[in-house]
Amino acid sequence: NAGVMQNPRHLVRRRGQEARLRCSPMKGHSHVYWYRQLPEEGLKFMVYLQKENIIDESGMPKERFSAEFPKEGPSILRIQQVVRGDSAAYFCASSPGGTSGRETQYFGPGTRLLVL
Amino acid sequence: RKEVEQDPGPFNVPEGATVAFNCTYSNSASQSFFWYRQDCRKEPKLLMSVYSSGNEDGRFTAQLNRASQYISLLIRDSKLSDSATYLCVRPSGSARQLTFGSGTQLTVLP
Numbered sequence: 001n002a003g004v005m006q007n008p009r010h011l012v013r014r015r016g017q018e019a020r021l022r023c024s025p026m027k028g029h030s031h032v033y034w035y036r037q038l039p040e041e042g043l044k045f046m047v048y049l050q051k052e053n054i055i056d057e058s059g060m061p062k063e064r065f066s067a068e069f070p071k072e073g074p075s076i077l078r079i080q081q082v083v084r085g086d087s088a089a090y091f092c093a094s095s096p097g098g099t100s101g102r103e104t105q106y107f108g109p110g111t112r113l114l115v116l
Numbered sequence: 117r118k119e120v121e122q123d124p125g126p127f128n129v130p131e132g133a134t135v136a137f138n139c140t141y142s143n144s145a146s147q148s149f150f151w152y153r154q155d156c157r158k159e160p161k162l163l164m165s166v167y168s169s170g171n172e173d174g175r176f177t178a179q180l181n182r183a184s185q186y187i188s189l190l191i192r193d194s195k196l197s198d199s200a201t202y203l204c205v206r207p208s209g210s211a212r213q214l215t216f217g218s219g220t221q222l223t224v225l226p
Binding site: 031033035041042043044048056058059082089091093097098104105106107108109110112 | 157158159160161162165203212213214215216217218220
């Protein structure tokens with residue numbers, strides 16, 4: 001049973017370009033979460049999605065960042081017009097989708113974005 | 117006050133030692149917590165869940181003190197492979213968000 005998959009593992013962009021980060025949840029998981037870890041800092045929640053729905057985006061920056069989880073295919077975190085401050089590790093996590101809210105979130109290996 | 121606060125360390129201990137980390141939280145309504153470990157440049161991995169007063173799993177014991185609003189992680193007979201950053205985590209928001217502490221770095225020395 002493959003774990004959470006993320007690609008690319010490393011991404012280099014110049015200021016002003018777009019970055020697209022992909023996340024495939026574990027088999028059978030319908031909930032996806034994105035977190036960002038800035039250098040020397042803890043992980044910060046960004047967004048929580050279910051298939052075709054954004055459930056909680058309270059941690060997303062108001063501009064340039066968007067996320068989707070289409071009916072088919074991986075979840076995408078999109079960053080437009082990247083700036084140097086976007087350089088970070090972006091982790092995706094998934095969970096099965098019960099109602100308790102106590103589900104374990106399993107993390108992918110992360111995408112390390114470097115903005116030059 | 118941060119939602120979840122940890123001593124960043126580093127803790128450098130010899131193999132076989134017992135080491136304990138504390139984590140304080142600000143929201144008294146919190147019902148559950150997690151300890152994750154994160155190896156250098158890797159993803160966080162769940163170590164233990166803490167839903168009541170505590171939990172024990174082999175060499176690892178987690179305790180929750182609701183009155184003082186802290187949780188602790190005790191590692192007995194530490195191994196070289198225990199070297200990592202230990203993250204104190206609280207579910208928040210809709211209980212789907214995880215709020216992470218900044219982590220406590222542990223190095224176990226031979």
